[in-house]
Amino acid sequence: MxxxxxxxxxxxxxxxxxxxxxxxxxxxxxxxxxxxxxxxxxxxxxxxxxxxxxxxxxxxxxxxxxxxxxxxxxxxxxxxxxxxxxVIFAWHPRAGFSKEHPADVLRLVDWNVHGFNGADVSDVKRNIVHELSSSIIRLNPDVVCLQEFNTAESEDHIKPFLKDFPFYFFSDDVDGNRSYQSGCIIFSKYRIINSGRIKYPSQESLVFADIVRGNDTLRVYTTHLQSFKFGKTDYSNLAKIKNQEDEHLAASKSIYRKMKTAFNLRGGQADVAHDEIAKSPYPSIICGDFNDVPNSYTYFRIRGNRQDAFLKKSFGIGRSFIALSPTLRIDYILPTDHFEVKQFDMVDEDLSDHIMLVTDLVLKK
Structure with missing residues (x-):
């Protein structure tokens, strides 16, 4: 030839x-x-x-x-x-993050704590609740939003936070006859005057807390949207697909079904979240684990005209989930334009399969 x-x-x-x-x-x-x-x-x-x-x-x-x-x-x-x-890449290479906490700044932490199972459920750390709460408290935040949070009568996971954050609201999405609860929680240094839970058609929900800080009232929302619910078997199936093993066709079907279900549910959840956060009577922030990337209906629907703290003050692609792919930014902090984003950081404490987000916001006068 x-x-x-x-x-x-x-x-x-x-x-x-x-x-x-x-x-x-x-x-x-x-x-x-x-x-x-x-x-x-x-x-x-x-x-x-x-x-x-x-x-x-x-x-x-x-x-x-x-x-x-x-x-x-x-x-x-x-x-x-x-x-x-x-929306993929942030362009602020010299932004940095200062631990100094000026009086006019509202510091917010958002973190999916993975049910206190650590970065890998096969290697659960014994004192993880105290390690996790300590790593948050060291940052001296004013408001803390946690997803996949759980507590039980036999082991109170709320207690380690109460000294620094005496006010809180817990979604309690999974209620095991009061002996075990799981969901999203908002902790605050400042008084919460109102709070609520908006349930999605599935198990998850959107929660909010109206927080009084000085002469200002602001609303903080947090949520955990439908995940793919991948377990050990699914991650094993992904490896089979990647390695083209004989069972990869059956593995692909299993993965496909779970992903399709999650996409369907998240679409409806995003619509509910969009409609609810539009009702806020105060300057507001929505944060949480959306379980979807920036190039998704979920992200654009919920974000709307809001700011993305990562895009405002960070650099890179902002991977927030440590498994599967280096491109997965699925956790967000989205304030309205009432706030100025002063700084933002992502802190990997190796205590969850998600990376902690922290931002400093100033309410414009």
Whole structure:
């Protein structure tokens, strides 16, 4: 086969691959506007968005050297998707984080504590509740929002926080006849004058607390949206798929079913959260584990016109979940424009499968 023929075949293959990536990228770009409860496939395209972005950058560089005119295909596609690209990467490399806590600053911590099972359920730490509460208290926050929090009559997990945060509201989504409770909790140094729980169609809920700080009242929401509910078997199945083992087809079906269910449920939960937070009579902040990436219907629906503290004051892709993929930013702090975001940080204490978020906010006068 002559070199000319080889080149032509290679060119056709690369152009075809480029066009496939373009189509998938454009589908991912519209996924924030399509409720996955109506079209679940949009959830999958949002998950692979960062990889599609890298592929388009690769094709841009390739065509610039090989066929400059063809570089217009990936470049125009990237421009079309700029809004989605802008929520992936934060551009503040020198922002840093100071532990100093000025009087006018509201410091908020958000963390999915993984049911106090540690970063890996196979290696549960004995004193994890005290280690976790101590790592939070060291930051001297004013408000703490925790997801996958649990407590029981036999082991009170609320108690270690009460000295520093005497006010709290607990969603109590899972109630085991009062002997065991699980859900989201909001702790506060300041008085809570009102609180509530808005239940989703599934087990999870959205909770809020109205907090009085000086002459100001603000509302803090936190939530934990539907996860994929992957267990040890599912992570083993993912390894089988990755390694192309014989059982990978059956494994794929199991993973697919769980992901499809989660996408469907999160779409409805995002709608409920959007409608409820719009009712706030006060400047508000919503934070929590959305279990979805920035290029998702969930993120765009809940965020609306709010600020993203990570995008305002951080740098990088902001991975907040340590399993599966290095691209998973699924935990957020989203204040309204009533606040100025002063600083933001992500703190990995190796005490959960999620990374702790902390931000300093100032209420504008």
């Amino acid at each position: 002559s070199r000319t023929v080889v080149r032509r075949v290679a060119k056709v293959i690369m152009i075809t691959a480029n066009l496939i990536v373009v189509v998938l990228f454009l589908l991912a770009c519209i996924s924030p506007y399509i409720n996955p409860s109506k079209w679940w496939f949009s959830g999958f395209t949002g998950l692979i968005f960062p990889f599609l972005l890298l592929a388009l950058i690769f094709f841009t560089i390739l065509w610039l050297f090989a066929r400059p005119r063809l570089a217009l295909i990936p470049v125009i596609t990237l421009l079309i998707g700029w809004k989605q690209i802008s």
